[in-house]
Amino acid sequence: MKLATIGVGNAGSKIIDRMLEFEDETGRNLCRHVMVINSARTDLAKPDYVPEDRRVLIGDTHQKAKGHGVGGDATVGAEVAKHDIDEIRRTFDDIEIHEVDAILVAAGLGGGTGSGAGPVVIDELQKMYDEPVYGLGILPGQYEGGRPALNAARSLQSFVQKVDNMIAFDNDAWRSRGQTIEEGYEDMNRELAIRIVTLLAAGEIDETEVAENAMDSSDVMRTLDTSGISSIGYASTPITREEDEGLLNRFKNEQQDPSEATDAAKIKGLVRRAVNSRLTLPCNVASADRALVILSGPSEVIARKGVESARQWLEQEADTVEVLAGDDPRPNASDLAAVVLLSNVTETPRVDEIQEQAVEAQDKIQQLEDDREDAINDLITDDDNELDPVI
Ligand code: GDP
Known part of the structure; x- marks a missing residue:
């Protein structure tokens, strides 16, 4: 897919930055247009991969923000965002819309900018x-605590009503x-970027090397x-290559029972591992409306039978x-x-918990x-209420 990506608020911008990093490392070309929007000037200085001229400060003339953020108030x-909507709209004019298939808006829902400005941005798009x-x-x-839960529960309603689909983390x-919050965020952002880029970059190259089953x-x-x-x-597994001939060897999967070590069984095992490991949003898999599987790697190791049985x-x-499955050929992976x-998963305990915490807050x-x-x-x-105010 060819994507326009917009990060709103601090977390949203950091995620977009990690997506750019991962696509750079893996030679993908998913994010054709990038922008980050924030109400805090200091946070706008953080990204490593977002070009300077793609960072937009909102609210610097707004009385409650003045370039210092919105104090966690959605x-x-x-x-x-509404106050600066004309400026936001002008920056969108740069999107070469004929070059992209879709737009992705990333935001942390627990704060003030992502949760509040995010839905305004989406409305405009x-x-x-x-x-x-x-x-x-x-x-x-x-x-x-309670305040982020309240922001998130309210913002989630706005997001889901306005977007075409909302991928949650x-x-x-x-x-x-054993990690500080910041260290934890670094790891999480990386894991999320790997997942979202691997998913959305499938089919990004129009003229795929004629892989019949390419997604x-x-x-x-x-x-x-x-x-x-x-x-x-x-889930992923390393591939070993035979150096002499430059040929690809079959990939290794230590967790696999050797007795059923066919490539097809390994593919199926890998897909099972993907579903049974930690999801970006834990949920009851059976509550999904549709599903899709992508095997991303060199075509030689993607056994067709395995994809079908997965x-x-x-x-x-x-x-x-409604389950689709296909390949995303990456010869050099x-x-x-x-x-x-x-x-569209409808049973996810975490959303219920956030709502309960929000109501309490x-x-x-x-x-x-x-x-x-x-x-x-x-x-x-x-004490006896004998006095009156002056006016
Ligand atoms: P905003 O700039 O006002 O939107 O606020 P932040 O983006 O700083 O924080 C909003 C929420 O996002 C927080 O309540 C956290 O739940 C989450 N958050 C902040 N930074 C990160 C991050 O780097 N990674 C992840 N996964 N979550 C973050």
Whole structure:
């Protein structure tokens, strides 16, 4: 697929930056247009791969932001984006829309800019272009507390209503112990970039080396054409090459039982591993509306029979007949990767948990505001209420 990518807020911009890094490392050419939008000037300085002139500061003339961010308030994030909508629209004019198949908007939903400005940006893109607009939304971890959960639960509603499909990533599921939050984010961003780029770059080259079973970007788009929330599974295994003849050897998969060590069984095993390992958003696989499997690597190691039996296996797991499977030929890849898209999953405990945490936080915030107001009244009013204000 050829993609226009837009990162909104800090997390959204960092994810886009890692996507650019991964495509650079692997010789892909997915992101044809890149832009990051933020209300905090300091965060805009962070990306390594996003060109300077593709970084847009919003809200520098807005009273509540002034270039310093929106203080984690999604409502202010949305306000600031609306305030600067003309400028945002002007930067979109640069998108060579005939060169892209779709637009991807990435944002962390727990903060203020991504969660608030993200939906405003998406609204505008939907008005301006006919191409599908996909969301890439990061859900905050439970450990972050009530305010991020409240932002995320509200922003999730806006995102899902406005995008053509929203691919979700759950920070809670990907958090590992013994790391600082920043170290954790680095690893998570890398893992997410690998998954999203491997998935969306399939069929990116028009004239694929005539691989009969090559996945086309229209297959990926068809699978995403469900609306709702989606999750991605991924597994990879290194390929060994015979150096003398430059021939590809069959790939190794140590986790495979040697007795069934045929290439086809290995392909199926790899796809199973992708589905059964940590998904970007943990969910009940059987609740998916559609699914898609892509085997990305040198064609020589992608056994056709294996792809077909993996497809059939996934058809049963996902309990849907809408399962597509194909190859993404990468002659120089050092790994064989299986990426699985589970589109429109409707059973995901994490979304329910975030909503519960959000409702609790909203009640608590309301209660604290009420208590505060009572306390101020108590303070300024005399005991028997005998005094009146001046005006
Ligand atoms: P914003 O700039 O106001 O949108 O706020 P941030 O993007 O800094 O943070 C919003 C949310 O994104 C946080 O609540 C975290 O859940 C998440 N987050 C922030 N940075 C990262 C990151 O680098 N990686 C991941 N996976 N999540 C992040």
